[in-house]
Amino acid sequence: SQQGEEDPQALSIQEGENATMNCSYKTSINNLQWYRQNSGRGLVHLILIRSNEREKHSGRLRVTLDTSKKSSSLLITASRAADTASYFCAARRDDKIIFGKGTRLHILP
Amino acid sequence: ETGVTQTPRHLVMGMTNKKSLKCEQHLGHNAMYWYKQSAKKPLELMFVYNFKEQTENNSVPSRFSPECPNSSHLFLHLHTLQPEDSALYLCASSQEEGIKAFFGQGTRLTVV
Numbered sequence: 001s002q003q004g005e006e007d008p009q010a011l012s013i014q015e016g017e018n019a020t021m022n023c024s025y026k027t028s029i030n031n032l033q034w035y036r037q038n039s040g041r042g043l044v045h046l047i048l049i050r051s052n053e054r055e056k057h058s059g060r061l062r063v064t065l066d067t068s069k070k071s072s073s074l075l076i077t078a079s080r081a082a083d084t085a086s087y088f089c090a091a092r093r094d095d096k097i098i099f100g101k102g103t104r105l106h107i108l109p
Numbered sequence: 110e111t112g113v114t115q116t117p118r119h120l121v122m123g124m125t126n127k128k129s130l131k132c133e134q135h136l137g138h139n140a141m142y143w144y145k146q147s148a149k150k151p152l153e154l155m156f157v158y159n160f161k162e163q164t165e166n167n168s169v170p171s172r173f174s175p176e177c178p179n180s181s182h183l184f185l186h187l188h189t190l191q192p193e194d195s196a197l198y199l200c201a202s203s204q205e206e207g208i209k210a211f212f213g214q215g216t217r218l219t220v221v
Contacts, residue, residue: 030207042111042199042212043152088152092207096165097142099152 006089006103014108019076021103023089024069030092032065032072037086037102046074046087079107112136115200115213122190123221130185130216132200140206141183143175146197146215158183159206190220 007022023032031050035043049056049065049072056063062075076083086102113134122128132141143155157165158177172194174186183200197217201210 033209035210035212040197040215040217042113042115042214043201043210044111045209045211048209090210094207096154096157097203097207097210098154099144101149101151 006087006100008103009101010104010106012106012108013079015079015081017079019079019083019105019107021074021087021089021105023072023074023100025072025089025091026070027091027093029067032063033090033092033097034061034063034072034074035088035090035099037088039085043088076105079105081107081109083107111211111213113200113202113211113213115198115216117216118214119217119219121219121221122187124190124192126190127186127188129187130198130200130218132183132185132202132213134181134200134202134211136202136204136211138202138204138211139180140203141177141180142201142203142210143183143185144199144201146199147195152199156185157206164206187218190218192220195219 033048034046037043047058049063060077065072084107086104088099088102090097090099116131140159145153155169156175161177176184197215199215200213203210
């Protein structure tokens with residue numbers, strides 16, 4: 001069953017702006033991960049946040065996790081054209097990684 | 110390149126054909142996965158292997174048959190598929206189950 005659900009489904013922003021994507025999940029998790037997928041290709045792991053962590057940074061990426069609300073957010077700062085892709089959250093539950101439908105991010109020049 | 114290689118990249122097969130998808134990783138990972146990605150649907154976890162043992166079969170129809178002969182190779186054998194099985198099939202591996210998966214580029218399967 002689907003564990004993560006991203007919001008919004010699609011997002012278009014101007015280059016240089018910040019992009020925020022949200023993810024909600026239903027059951028308790030061990031960790032939550034974010035992945036990026038360029039059109040028709042494999043997914044690339046971006047960042048993992050454990051259930052006992054609240055915030056994590058990696059370069060221009062910032063991830064937050066609120067286990068009380070069962071939600072996470074991914075912030076991409078100073079967006080670039082190369083950030084155009086689909087972004088998926090994935091929750092680890094019982095040693096399985098369950099993905100949401102993803103957010104399609106389009107960076108406008 | 111992520112270190113996970115899938116072949117073929119594209120496959121067109123008839124409903125009566127038998128074909129196999131191959132996945133190979135030399136990252137020293139112990140867990141390998143098959144996912145199905147269809148348009149407008151979440152990635153669907155199909156099978157999980159940990160140390161060559163199948164630990165998850167997510168109610169996948171028997172026309173999909175996985176094989177993991179060693180910790181570096183994973184196959185997905187296909188027979189008598191349906192048009193609705195057309196999708197991108199993604200293989201992934203991780204050091205342990207549930208942590209930071211590395212994905213292959215996928216096989217785009219079309220069933221005609």
